[in-house]
Amino acid sequence: MQLAPKDLYRLRQRRLAAQRAALQAHLVELQLQTLTLEMERRYGLLGKDVAVDQRTGVVTEATSAPGSPNGSQQPSSSARGEVVREPANHAHPGAP
Numbered sequence: 001m002q003l004a005p006k007d008l009y010r011l012r013q014r015r016l017a018a019q020r021a022a023l024q025a026h027l028v029e030l031q032l033q034t035l036t037l038e039m040e041r042r043y044g045l046l047g048k049d050v051a052v053d054q055r056t057g058v059v060t061e062a063t064s065a066p067g068s069p070n071g072s073q074q075p076s077s078s079a080r081g082e083v084v085r086e087p088a089n090h091a092h093p094g095a096p
Helices: 005-042
Strands: 050-053 059-061 082-085
Touching (some): 005 050
Antiparallel strands (some): 050 082
């Protein structure tokens, strides 16, 4: 038994639609990262060990608590919807 050409066409169409949606979601994620980087530059947060709560806009110093594997006893920053940037240890070409 084999699928009818019309049904096979519809399956391929939906697979392509799913791939397109995944690519669009990835694009939006990249746009969010770009916007976050721009905001960090604008507010002078680049190279600083800070956490930014994306829901409230509150910027706090990222602190480490001894005894935990990631240096913190709180949930990870990404789980709280925060963006954490570690201090830059090397210069990038074209960076101010």
